[in-house]
Amino acid sequence: xxxxxxxxxxxxxxxxxxxxxxxxxxxxxxxxxxxxMVKEKHAEFQQPCIGTGRTKGSMVTWEMLRECLQKIxxxxxxxxQSIPLSNLKRLFRSKFxxxxxxxxxxxxxxxxxxxxxxVSDLCDVKLQGHGYVMVPAKPKAKRNLxxxxxxxxxxxxxxxxxxxEVAPSNCSNLLQKRAGFVKPLCMDEILSEEPSPRxxxxxxxxRASAQPCLSTxxxxxxxxxxxxxxxxxxxx
Numbered sequence: 728x729x730x731x732x733x734x735x736x737x738x739x740x741x742x743x744x745x746x747x748x749x750x751x752x753x754x755x756x757x758x759x760x761x762x763x764m765v766k767e768k769h770a771e772f773q774q775p776c777i778g779t780g781r782t783k784g785s786m787v788t789w790e791m792l793r794e795c796l797q798k799i800x801x802x803x804x805x806x807x808q809s810i811p812l813s814n815l816k817r818l819f820r821s822k823f824x825x826x827x828x829x830x831x832x833x834x835x836x837x838x839x840x841x842x843x844x845x846v847s848d849l850c851d852v853k854l855q856g857h858g859y860v861m862v863p864a865k866p867k868a869k870r871n872l873x874x875x876x877x878x879x880x881x882x883x884x885x886x887x888x889x890x891x892e893v894a895p896s897n898c899s900n901l902l903q904k905r906a907g908f909v910k911p912l913c914m915d916e917i918l919s920e921e922p923s924p925r926x927x928x929x930x931x932x933x934r935a936s937a938q939p940c941l942s943t944x945x946x947x948x949x950x951x952x953x954x955x956x957x958x959x960x961x962x963x
Contacts, residue, residue, distance in 0.1 A: 738885040769830035776830040786831055789845055795823050796849050800863045812837050812852070906918040 729737075738755070741747040749761020758764055771777040775786060787795070799818055803810050810818070815837065819827040827837075834840040838852050838859050851864045 754814060763835065765832050766835040766882065770833055770835040773831055773833050775826070776826040784826050787819060787823075787827045788827045790834065791823075791825065792832070793846055795825070796846060800821070800830065800850055800861075804863050809853075809862045810854065812841075812859045812861060815861065858892070 738748065742749060742755070746758050746763075748755050749763045750756070751761050766776050799810065799822070800813075816827045819825050829835065829837045830842040832840055832843075834843070840854050841847070841850055841861060847864070849864055850861045852859055852861055854860075866924045
């Protein structure tokens with residue numbers, strides 16, 4: 728048989744992940760009869776899941792939710808306290824005379840509602856002890872974007888024409904100075920079947936520079952032919 732810890736672990740998985748079991752009035756029931764199933768159905772149609780006896784004010788909208796959260800978080804940050812999620816709906820009733828219903832805003836859980844992009848920049852939800860609490864969101868650090876095009880001054884390099892007689896005095900960037908002397912390569916010269924004038928001139932200069940090297944090569948010294956045995960015997 729299974730131990731008590733293993734049974735508890737299986738029941739917890741069936742409730743939290745597998746959605747086989749759920750809670751209803753403090754008891755464990757099949758998920759189809761649980762309060763979580765009811766809330767999911769109401770959230771699908773964005774309907775409040777609140778008893779008629781508890782509804783005393785207007786329902787909270789997205790605009791009202793953001794304003795109210797800012798006031799609640801401001802009071803909590805001044806006192807250095809976190810706000811338990813179990814007390815959040817009570818705060819809305821006592822301070823703003825409004826009813827907070829996560830299902831009317833499209834969520835089955837209050838913790839998922841506070842992680843929506845419309846209010847996630849105001850608060851964070853954290854696990855503290857045995858329950859979840861809401862704390863003011865920490866400001867995100869801004870990242871500086873580095874542009875290589877700006878650092879290389881590409882716009883200035885294109886319009887820069889080198890002049891060998893005049894030294895560049897206004898350019899402090901060594902890379903910009905060198906880039907000005909680089910001649911652009913034309914794709915027509917690469918793809919053309921006939922050599923371009925520049926390519927012909929380059930070949931001529933290469934051949935001209937190679938001629939002195941060829942002239943310095945020593946000529947072959949002719950050696951006399953080896954005499955045959957018959958001629959050797961005839962001479963003797």
